[in-house]
Amino acid sequence: MNAEQLRAILERYAKSQGFQLNPDKKILDLIIQGLLQNEQKFGLRYCPCRAITSDPEQDKKIICPCVYHKDELKQMGHCHCGLFVAKK
Amino acid sequence: MRVKIYTTPVCPYCRMAKEFLTQRGVEFEEVNVQENRGAALEMIQKTGQNGVPVIEINNKIIVGFNQEKIIEALGL
Numbered sequence: 001m002n003a004e005q006l007r008a009i010l011e012r013y014a015k016s017q018g019f020q021l022n023p024d025k026k027i028l029d030l031i032i033q034g035l036l037q038n039e040q041k042f043g044l045r046y047c048p049c050r051a052i053t054s055d056p057e058q059d060k061k062i063i064c065p066c067v068y069h070k071d072e073l074k075q076m077g078h079c080h081c082g083l084f085v086a087k088k
Numbered sequence: 089m090r091v092k093i094y095t096t097p098v099c100p101y102c103r104m105a106k107e108f109l110t111q112r113g114v115e116f117e118e119v120n121v122q123e124n125r126g127a128a129l130e131m132i133q134k135t136g137q138n139g140v141p142v143i144e145i146n147n148k149i150i151v152g153f154n155q156e157k158i159i160e161a162l163g164l
Contacts, residue, residue, distance in 0.1 A: 027100045034098030049099040050138045051121040051128035080139045
């Protein structure tokens with residue numbers, strides 16, 4: 001999968017959930033690059049802004065979209081890594 | 089002053105935090121939690137969460153790239 005394909009998937013997901021991708025292209029590109037690098041290295045799209053522990057149960061929680069993103073969007077208006085942001 | 093920053097290589101806010109410290113002439117020790125699992129667990133234990141960047145300034149912990157808190161902790 002390339003960056004454009006992944007961006008399209010994430011965009012569809014964000015839209016379906018009522019939020020959007022980060023409009024800051026620089027940040028968005030870095031996060032997508034990080035997700036693809038993690039997929040290549042670890043076989044799963046772990047959030048690039050979270051620590052991988054090697055505990056499968058814990059690490060499952062940080063596969064993008066992570067288990068925290070919806071609460072973070074409610075609390076901060078964006079998820080921790082800044083991939084998803086709330087619609088204004 | 090002891091400054092330590094827990095990062096991953098592809099986290100945008102880690103890059104911003106490092107640039108912020110460098111621009112202000114602050115020397116820091118960087119720990120890549122993706123390469124160093126011991127450090128990852130240490131960070132999680134210290135902060136109760138797994139997100140980076142985490143910046144430790146003289147034993148004060150700052151989670152995320154929070155410029156105001158960093159400036160305050162550095163005494164700038």
